[in-house]
Amino acid sequence: MKLSDGVEWATHCCTILGSLPTGVAMPGHRLAEFHEVPPDYLGKQLQSLRKAGIVESTPGRRGGFRLGRPAADISLLDIVTAIEGHEPAFRCTEIRQRGPSAVGRKHYVRPCGIARAMWRAEEKWRAELERVSIADLVAELDATVATEQTEKAIDWLTEVLT
């Protein structure tokens, strides 16, 4: 079981976008440059975010991406779901309905206990991801990142986004 690398990239991008002044957009290739990741592939993840309404995009010369709603209203779960899709990690194939002891389908109305347990665990996972928002991550960054790095980031951003 492995989360796509795109989840990490997308989250970092949202953190950056959440740090920008309201209304300022950042081009996709700049986001890629900032993280040193393949620009085109990152573009793919950004499109997933856009379809989910997490970011908005404006085309044209001074276009780019910005958050689609306040950072406090975007959870980690939103991002993970946008990139990975809605399907649960555990997919019950109902193998209990096969084999020599199978009986009529009407006896299998409830999901089997194994699937229920798995899904319950995933629900806990999702609930925890829902608790943390982009705003939280931005605040955590502001509190912990070295001032040297903050200055370098601001310098680079102001130079690039003008």
Added chain:
Amino acid sequence: MKLSDGVEWATHCCTILGSLPTGVAMPGHRLAEFHEVPPDYLGKQLQSLRKAGIVESTPGRRGGFRLGRPAADISLLDIVTAIEGHEPAFRCTEIRQRGPSAVGRKHYVRPCGIARAMWRAEEKWRAELERVSIADLVAELDATVATEQTEKAIDWLTEVLT
């Protein structure tokens, strides 16, 4: 993000093995037959379980698999870990240490907030999986499965394991 199909198969197999009388072994190909899954591929999962100590195997003519310890001491997490490995689903590639705002490595002693949040969520997931044991699943089966199915299963097992 997707869990391997082997997790589902392995869990069902453990449930069956936990339902057998103590000391009785069940061959791998019979477990596959019971669930209608590819026998050789299931064998691979069973070997993973064996390496983790969850099941024991005896070779030879009347050999097979049986649980390696009491069903109450085997958790769903044990099985998932045995099949999927110990690596977390989210793998931080430290992209924060790259790009134009990167600073010296000594500034990155703590894991980044994104990774910590992801790992915290996974911990909740694991904790929930740890709570449910094979014994729980067997008890749940005994309580809910239609008597018709139970009888068919017992008939088949007694016919096959003699």
Added chain:
DNA sequence: GTCCCTATACTCGGATAGCAAGTGTCCGAGTATAGGCGG
């Protein structure tokens, strides 16, 4: 009848192909901007 030996059939176990999804890349459609031209 009892013990031993041998051949057998069955088991597990690791090594070997096939396939799907994630990963990475390319190029085209569309738009706000910048500059030039006319009024």
Added chain:
DNA sequence: CCGCCTATACTCGGACACTTGCTATCCGAGTATAGGGAC
């Protein structure tokens, strides 16, 4: 000097290869059993 128009450069967005890891399969090593023969 001001407004408009056109060309441009830049953006996003979907369509096309590649690689990794999961899926599936095959065949060999090892062992308890069953049967037969000797005592």
